[in-house]
Amino acid sequence: MRTLTFSEALREALHEEMERDETIFVIGEDVITHGGPYKVTDGIAERFPERIFETPIAEAGIMGVGVGAAMAGMNPVVEIMYMDFVTCAMDEVVNQAAKMRYMTGGQASVPMVIRLPCGVGRLLAAQHSQIMESWFMHVPGLQVVVPSTPGDAKGLLKTAIRSPDPVLFFEYKRIYTSTGEVPDGDHTIPLGQAKICREGEDATVVAIGPMVQKSLEAAVLLEDDGYDVEVVDARSLSPLDTETICESVSRTGHAVVCGEDSSFAGAASEIAAVIGENCFRDLKGPVVRVGSPHVPMPFSSELVKHVVPEVPDITEAVSRVMM
Amino acid sequence: MALSPELCKKMYTDMWRIRLFEEEANRQTSLGSVVGALHMYCGEEAVAVGVCSNLRDDDYVLGTHRSHGHCLAKGAESHRMMAELFGKATGTCGGKGGSMHIADFSLNMLGANGIVGAGIAPATGAALASKLRGTDQVSVCFFGDGAAARGTFHEGIGLGALWKLPVVYVCENNQYQQWVPRMNVAVLDSVADMAGSYAIPGVSVDGQNLVEVHEVAGEAVERARKGGGPTLIEARTYRFYGHSLGDEEQYRSSEEVDEMRTNHDPIQTFLLTMMEQDWLTEEEDMEIQNQVKDEIAEAVKFAEESPYPTPDNVTTDVLAPEQSDKSRPGEVAR
Known part of the structure; x- marks a missing residue:
């Protein structure tokens, strides 16, 4: 067991999964130049330069690209800089990612993780602090995951990435710097287990x-x-x-x-x-x-x-x- | 892809398949066998066929709410599509999608879509998948002129252009956005002119002319396949029916519709071309039409005789059956 911060645990999960499966790629705003607003994607560009895409500010485009790539066999990990901005891509999440498997009678699979830094952190007020878990719980076809410790952050993110269906992955901003023990090895936690x-x-x-x-x-x-x-x-x-x-x-x-x-x-x-x-x-x-x-x-x-x-x-x- | 008599016959047949499939679906709606919205593609057949005749089976297609034509042109089976419209278990989507959501993943037809403009970014994503895998598959996204007003048009094409992805954006400009004439709500007459914003080629083509669509799309598909990036094609076309069935069409004159049906029917236009080139005899024409009529009659029979889905299907296909981290296909275990 090692002690890591919450964001280090997420970063480790991303690196390990990308090493394991080359269909995984990262896409989002500022994910290369700045390593994401909370540095979770730091170092991926150096290690997997072909599999990280820094985008213009275009949440609907980012999410839609994720849906299409997922339907075509890839495993996108989409980062939405602040979860509030996911409202700019609600059609892509709710009408596309969530419903695709059902509407196609089980033909489509959308194995996509949507990482959502959420909640109050620095004082950023109403448009950079929302949580919205229940919005997505209400939509059939979506999975909603909320880790509370670094160990769970790693284990749940790895499982979320391996899920054949879309996962909304809530990362509370103010626990990014919290520390905790993270098991060694391929640590995964099944979704749906309290x-x-x-x-x-x-x-x-x-x-x-x-x-x-x-x-x-x-x-x-x-x-x-x-x-x-x-x-x-x-x-x-x-x-x-x-x-x-x-x-x-x-x-x-x-x-x-x-x-x-x-x-x-x-x-x-x-x-x-x-x-x-x-x-x-x-x-x-x-x-x-x-x-x-x-x-x-x-x-x-x-x-x-x-x-x-x-x-x-x-x-x-x-x-x-x-x- | 150069035009050969064989390819022309195939394309001509496919246009008839779309026309007769839809006219039969329309008839079945009036009989009450097909329920829900039916957005007729009739009149626009040359666009789907002209574009898809340049595609391989493994190329990706994403469609619109008006996508019977795209599915059939990509090779979908009419009997399973008809069964889907009937809401039967044997339908392409097991009766869970209906007209606006027909998909056939065995043909990489990744689905019609009930949301205007929603396929553009996913088509870009499918193209990104091809690039990441290092294959030379091309993605095609069909969308209407109404979609050109949406943010997804800007964001999706913007990303495709930025990463020079193998994707062809095909705008079917049928002049009407649901019930509104396009120029009541648009500034630019040609959607192709919007390509300049993304520094990609933009081409406008007569969507009633199969030969022209086939050639323009052929160049765009080839450019995409060879790494030259996206193209925006505007096919200027016309829907012979209203927005969906039951539309009273108060926004256009019957003279306008008659003129288009009489002088700009893509099937009749192409038939004349084929006759002039001696690529088709009258007997062959009748043979093709009869063969398609038989196919559609069989499709209806299949749909009628098929069972409805059982109640246990209500809750399946929400998530993958096995929520296990070992269930992903194509994964390399370490």
Whole structure:
């Protein structure tokens, strides 16, 4: 095991996969000259100069090229500089990549990974900070993956690249510099598998992305109140590991679902609905969501701290469901 | 590809296949056997056939919502296409696509497309795939004049030109964007003039003239195959029917349609050429037409007798059946 940053782990996954399979190529804005805005594609141009394409600012074009190349047998890894910009390529993602296999009766395969740096990082306000996981969860034919640690980032990106269907790969910008252990060797994690990060008996916190770490911190604080909290990292939002989530909730009888995105119609809402449908008779309290209020991301740090959920929001929510 | 009597007969036959396939599909719509939108290609046959007659089986084609012609010209089987229009399990897409989404990946026909202008960047991507693999496959994207107003036209052709990819962009300018005459909503009369923005050749051709389309497309395909990069072709053509079935066509006069049908029918124009060159006798003409009529009658019979897809098909083909990292074909294990 080595300790790497989140972005180093992603970079390692890209290099290893490109070494393994020469149908993989990288395409996006500034991916060569600057190594991408967060340096994830750094060094690829030196090692695989024929398989990295730096584009003009043309998200629909980039995404469409990815779809066509994928249908013609390649494995594109598309980088959208900030996930907010994927809205400029929504037809290509939603009407083309997602529906192609179904519309053609199974003839088409679109093995494409769409890397999406998302969420609040530096203070870049509303058009460079959105999350939008649930937008893509709602579209059949797309897979939505959200790693929370460097080890999972590497393992999930490698699996995403090997998937025969499109994957929206969410990279929370403010954990790019976080560090963690990364297993040696060809480390892959199946899509659709949640991870129990901490076992507990009294309540289950299902968390997404950076909320996993905060939930673990909250769980430590909640020990003082006498609550033994289980933390489940969803990791993959579509397909969603309903089995692991529901088994945990049925066992503990209490559930809090935490995401950084707006709770309203967000990923946490779907998870809460799944818990409600499957675990109702085991629940001893309401299922509560923790997330952002339903507002665009503001600029001022004084405002941002009232938007992005933090550890006290989680401890408060757990205390509430335990009452 | 030089014109030989054999090739001409093949192209003539293909135009009839498109014409009679669609007229039969139209009739089946009125009978209620074919449901959903049917965008008729009749009148534009010389474009699909003139372009695709320059292509190999392994070349890529991407189409539009008006793509029966592109599929048939690329070699798709009429009986499976008809079954698709009927919504049957034996259709090209198992009844999941319908008229606007017919695809035949065995012929590298990567699909019609219900979104205007949506095929341009993917065709560019398929061309990028050929370049990366080091093959000399060419990609062709058909799109209408309406697509030239979309951002995907600019972005897709821009990338194809930037990387000098083996792709031919074929604009079928049929003068109408759904129900709006093109020049009510466009500034440039010729879409070919837009090629200058991408520093690629732009050629305008009479889309009712098969020989001209075949030659212009032949040069473009050859240039692409030899590494010379993309070409933008504008084929000026005309749709004999409205935007889709049921269109009252209040935006154009019946005189205009009659004039085009009488004097600019691509099939009749090419027939005259072939007769003048002594490439076709009247008997051979009748033989071809009868043979195509039989093919289409068989197609309808096949579609009628085919089963509908079963309910378990609703949830298949959303994702690949095996979501396993070992299931990718063509991968080299390390």
